[in-house]
Amino acid sequence: IYKPELTSTFSIFHRISGAFLATIVLFCYLLYLKMGFICFTYENFYQFLFYSSKLILILVEITALALSYHLYNGVRHLLTDFSGFLYCSLIRFAE
Known part of the structure; x- marks a missing residue:
């Protein structure tokens, strides 16, 4: 059975x-x-924000969370690709 790795996830x-x-x-x-x-x-x-429902505000919060995750993970991808930042010992430590 396939076990997904941390970097692929x-x-x-x-x-x-x-x-x-x-x-x-x-x-x-x-x-x-x-x-x-x-x-x-x-x-x-x-x-627009004052008269909108709470659902819109929750969607804004989820979007902000997705944006921050996408930004930080993109920087991590660039560091990994261009400088070899992520070594096997660091991957094992994170798991």
Whole structure:
């Protein structure tokens, strides 16, 4: 039976978070086009968040979490690819 490694799991979640973020950006862009918010002002943004449901605020928090994970994992990928940052001893220590 296949046992996933730590680095391959991070890579898969990196791709999933990237796809999620791209979907959110596209959805928000289309929503703002529909609502006429492309020329964003602070008042419009405040009214949109104030009158929206708690579900939108939870979605914003999940998106912020996915963005931070995607950013930090992308930096880790770059360090691993270009400098050999991740050695076998460090991988064994993290497991």
